[in-house]
Amino acid sequence: MEKPKYHVASFSGGKDSTAMVLRMIELGEHLDEIMFCDTSMEFPGMLRHVDKVRQLIEASGIKFTELRAEHDFEYYLTTYEAENRKPASEFYGKPGYGWAGHKSRWCTTTLKTSVIDAHLKDLRENYEVIQYIGIAADEDYRMDRKGNQDPSHRHPLRDWGWSEADAMAYCRSKGYDWEGLYDIFKRVSCWCCPLKSYDELRKLRQFFPELWERLLDLDSRQIKKFQHGYSVRDFDRRFELEDKLTEAGHSIKNRQFFADLKRLLDDEATTENILQERSTAIHDEQTRSASAPLHGTE
């Protein structure tokens, strides 16, 4: 017997899925359910944004479903007993997955994909599920991914020809501002993501100092380097050195900076030592210049 159709939209809180959901509601398109999966590491401003959109969704008579994995991010990161670890592994017998990397994104699988897939599987027992996904018209690279080849998927933004910029402009025109998150970051994902760029980490430390402190704490309680062989503490020390040298008018774009950074991370110097040395070097240079014989004068 043919199962009834069930229309479900995936909503992450980001600009694309927000635009898709808001516009579908505005157009009166049929949606039975909108699902949001919380990784437990969303920015607080993102959770407040999700709550605002949720109110509109529910006021429109559409079911809003919040999904979560069995445990939160912190538990899997620091405590979970990872199976299949080989005895030869340096992490054998140690608790927690440790930070994800490009090759092993356990957090995406454990906290998002498998949770959403399990929910969809339940729905498919009784329905033919049509899933709506917010991929913009200028995001062809996302369409090429295996997970986005499913014939039951629909991509309204692409049908409307809406680019990422169009999606953002539409949300902003409706009064959504994510409390400034998109003014700081181009993309908004888990605040603790180890795949963030250097620039994004710097901004996290600058604009969200309380989250940065939590990141330092999490990092100290798990088993892997955060990124490229460096700990969050290493990044913290580098950012502090950059800030202090810049404030004091010293360059951070020369070989000297990287030599100093290496000494700092190897515990061979402190930020204060380095600042003092730089000031002394400038003072010595000025003294030498002042006492040098003048050329080209009689």
Ligand code: SF4
């Ligand atoms: S955004 Fe980063 S931390 Fe969050 S689930 Fe994806 S890879 Fe993991």
